[in-house]
Amino acid sequence: MSRDRLTDRRRWLGQALTGAAGLALAGCDRLAQSPQVNATLDRAEGLTERVQRLLHGRSALAREYPASAISPDFRANGTTNPDSEAYQQHVAAGFRDWRLEIGGLVERPLQLSLADLRARPARTQITRHDCVEGWSSIGKWTGAKLGPLIAEAGLKPQARYLAFFCADTLELTLDGTGDYYETIDLIDAFHPQTILAYEMNDQPLPVAHGAPIRLRLERQLGYKMAKYVMRIEAIESFGRLGLGKGGYWEDRGYQWYAGI
Amino acid sequence: MDEAERTLKDGRVAIYRHPLLVRATHWVNALCLVLLLLSGLQILNAHPAFYWGEDSRFARPLAAVTTVDDAEGGLRGRLTIGAVPFDTTGVLGASASGDGGLQAVAFPSWLTLPGYRDLGAGRRWHFFFAWALVLNGLAYGLYSLASGRLRRVLWPSLAELKGVGRAVLDHARLRFAHGEQARTYNILQKLAYLAVILGLLPLMLFTGLAMAPGVDARLPILTELLGGRQSARTVHFLAASGLVLFALVHIVMVVAAGPVNEMRAILTGWFVLGKRDKGR
Numbered sequence: 001m002s003r004d005r006l007t008d009r010r011r012w013l014g015q016a017l018t019g020a021a022g023l024a025l026a027g028c029d030r031l032a033q034s035p036q037v038n039a040t041l042d043r044a045e046g047l048t049e050r051v052q053r054l055l056h057g058r059s060a061l062a063r064e065y066p067a068s069a070i071s072p073d074f075r076a077n078g079t080t081n082p083d084s085e086a087y088q089q090h091v092a093a094g095f096r097d098w099r100l101e102i103g104g105l106v107e108r109p110l111q112l113s114l115a116d117l118r119a120r121p122a123r124t125q126i127t128r129h130d131c132v133e134g135w136s137s138i139g140k141w142t143g144a145k146l147g148p149l150i151a152e153a154g155l156k157p158q159a160r161y162l163a164f165f166c167a168d169t170l171e172l173t174l175d176g177t178g179d180y181y182e183t184i185d186l187i188d189a190f191h192p193q194t195i196l197a198y199e200m201n202d203q204p205l206p207v208a209h210g211a212p213i214r215l216r217l218e219r220q221l222g223y224k225m226a227k228y229v230m231r232i233e234a235i236e237s238f239g240r241l242g243l244g245k246g247g248y249w250e251d252r253g254y255q256w257y258a259g260i
Numbered sequence: 261m262d263e264a265e266r267t268l269k270d271g272r273v274a275i276y277r278h279p280l281l282v283r284a285t286h287w288v289n290a291l292c293l294v295l296l297l298l299s300g301l302q303i304l305n306a307h308p309a310f311y312w313g314e315d316s317r318f319a320r321p322l323a324a325v326t327t328v329d330d331a332e333g334g335l336r337g338r339l340t341i342g343a344v345p346f347d348t349t350g351v352l353g354a355s356a357s358g359d360g361g362l363q364a365v366a367f368p369s370w371l372t373l374p375g376y377r378d379l380g381a382g383r384r385w386h387f388f389f390a391w392a393l394v395l396n397g398l399a400y401g402l403y404s405l406a407s408g409r410l411r412r413v414l415w416p417s418l419a420e421l422k423g424v425g426r427a428v429l430d431h432a433r434l435r436f437a438h439g440e441q442a443r444t445y446n447i448l449q450k451l452a453y454l455a456v457i458l459g460l461l462p463l464m465l466f467t468g469l470a471m472a473p474g475v476d477a478r479l480p481i482l483t484e485l486l487g488g489r490q491s492a493r494t495v496h497f498l499a500a501s502g503l504v505l506f507a508l509v510h511i512v513m514v515v516a517a518g519p520v521n522e523m524r525a526i527l528t529g530w531f532v533l534g535k536r537d538k539g540r
Contacts (some may be wrong), residue, residue: 028298032374032381044388056478063480071315128314128489130473132379133306135316136489219477253380259474260387 037171049257056259058187062218065126065138070201074129074137076208079168079180082228087167088136095212100196104233105201107154114198115211120144120152123195131222132254141216143197150234155186159234162189163241164215167228182226183238183246183256184217196229204244221258223249265313266311268532275443277531282409286526292393293503295385298373300500302382310497322494327353327364335362346356351441390468413445414454420447436517436535452506460502467496 022029031037033110084087090098102110112120123143150162166181171178188194196213198205205211210227217224238244243251250256264276278286293429309324311317323341325348330336337353339346350356369375373385379524404410427447430436437446469475470483470492486492515521525531 028373029375031509032378032385041384041388043314045384046393047391048387052472056474060479063483065314069314071317073318075316075318077269098519126471128473128476130471130489131307132383134303134493135307135309136314137310138315219474221473249380251377253384255383260472 012149016200021123031040045255048221048260049255052257052259053196056219058191060219062125062127062193065128067126067140069138070126070140071137074139074200074209075135076206077131077133077222079170079227080208082168084167084169087228091207091211092169098212100213100229101231102149102153103231104235105156105159106150106234107156108152110149111154117144117196117198117213121148122181124195124199125193125195125216125218127193127216127218129222129225132249132258137215139199140201141195141198142197142202143195143213143216145192146194146196147192149196150189153234157232158236159186161185161235161238163233163235164226164229165231165233166226167230177242177251178248179242180248181224181242182215182224182248183235183241184224188217188220191217191219219259221254223247223254224258262345273533275533276529277525278529279407279409280529281399281403283526285350285396285403288392288396289400291506292389292396295373295389296393297500297504298371299385299389300384301367302372302374302377303379303386304497305366305372305377305382305501306379310494311490312487312494313490314483316490325352325366335364354475390465393461394465401457414450414457416447416450416454420450423447424451434516440533442531442533452509456506457501460506463499464496464503467492467499 009186036126099111099113100117102112121144122142123145124140126138126140128138130136146162161183162185164184166180166182168180168250169178170180184194193216195208195216197216200206200209205214208221210229213223215229216225235241238246242248245251246256266274268274308326309316309318309321311321315435319341323339326340327339328336335349335354337348337351337355339348339352348354349362351368352366354362354364357363357369363369367375372382374381404414424447431448436442466482467486469479470486471489476489478482483489483492516521521532
C-alpha cells in the first residue's frame, strides 16, 4: 500500500471518528432538549424532593458556626445593584420610606418599615450559604423571624405558599417574567431559621447582598434566598406566577426544592 | 465451584464467568458513570475551582481553571494548581466553540452534558443517573452478598496478598494468566474491583450527599467527617478522577488480555480459558 493511500485512510478514519463523535454529541444535546427525556428526568426530581423531606422533616436545623468561621470574602451573586429608579431612590434615602408589604391570602395585610421589622421577634444565626454553582460562604445574619410575621398577618385557609417579589430584574422582558421572585411552602416559612435578614455580619445588609432585606432559607441553595424583597404574598398555587415553576431560576430549569 | 463449564470443539474450556445480573449491572453502571461524569463536568463548569474546608476562600483555591485574555485579544485557558499556572488553551479554560473560534469555558463542550452551558439541565441529568447508579449498585451489592460471590470471586486470600509484588511486575510486562490460572481473578483485579466497589463508589455517594445543604441539616456528621462542604466537593472530584483512571486502565487491560474473549464474557457470560493449559 502506498504511503499516500495510508495517509488518506488515516485521514478518512480521523474524519469518520470526529464525525461520529460530533453525531454522538449532537445526539446528546437533542436528547437533553427532548420533552419526553425531560419528563423522565423530572420523575427523579420528585423522588429527590420527597426523600429530602423525609430525611430532614420540618424541624432539622441547618448547622450554625462560631464567629471565627465567618468568611472574609462572602460572594455576592446574581443582581448586586438593582437599577430601577424606585429602588435607587430607596437606597439614596436609606430605605426610610421603604415598606415591606405582606398581603395576598391573609386576614390582615401588613405594611412594615425597617424599624417595624427590627421591633419584631428576631433571630441571629451564623450559617453556610451554598450556591448552586458550587461555592460556599459563611455569614452572620440577623433578621425578623418569618413565622411570627405570617402569623400576625393571619393566613387564610386556602394559603399554601408564600411568594416573594423582588426589586431586581435579571432578564429584561416585556411581560415581567425576568423579574426575580421565589416561592416557598409553609413548612419552610415557619422553620425557626427562616428569617428576613436586615443585618449581615453585624452591619445593615449591604446593597450587594439584597438591602434592605433578603430571605434566609437555610437548608436550601442560595437562589431560593431572594434578595431585595419588596412584597410577600400568601398564595394558593404558583402556577400563574412568572413561567409557572415557582421562581426566577426554577423557570430556567433549577429545582423548586433546592435541598441538594 | 458452582460455575458451569463446557469444553469447546477445539478442546478449549469455556466457563460461565459472569451471571446475567452481573452483566446487566456492569453495563448499567458503565452508562451511569459516563453520564454522571459528563453532567458532573457541566456542573463543575459553573464554578471550576476547588477549596478545602467548609467555605470558599476565593483568593486562594487549591486548583482552578480560568480564562485570560492574551496580548492579541484572544483567549487563553489556564489551570492553576496551588500557585503554579499551566497553559491549557484548547482543552481547559478556552476550547473550540461551534463557530470555529475559542470560547471561555472550563471543560470543553465535548466533555459536558448538555454540550452547551446549562447548569440546571446538568443537575437534572446528574441526579437522575445518581439514583440509577445507587439502585443498580444496591441490586449488585445484595446479589453479591446473598450469592456469596463477593467472598468467593473478589475477596483475596492471604497467600494472594503476599504475591501482590510479583503480580505488579507481571502486569507491567503485560504477562497475563492463561488457561486454568485465568479461571479466577488475579490479586490486582480483585484489589482494583474491591477498591471501586467498596471504596470509590461509596465515596462518590457520600461526598455527593455531603454537599447537599438539606442532607447537612439532618446528618451534619457526614460533612464534618469530610472536613467541610468544600472539602467534600474536592474529594468528590478526586474520587471521580479515580474512577476515570480505573475505567481507562480497565479498558486497556481488556484490550491487552484479549478483547474478543473479554467482551464475549461480559456480554454472554462465557469466558474461554486459553489453549496452553489444555490437558495438563
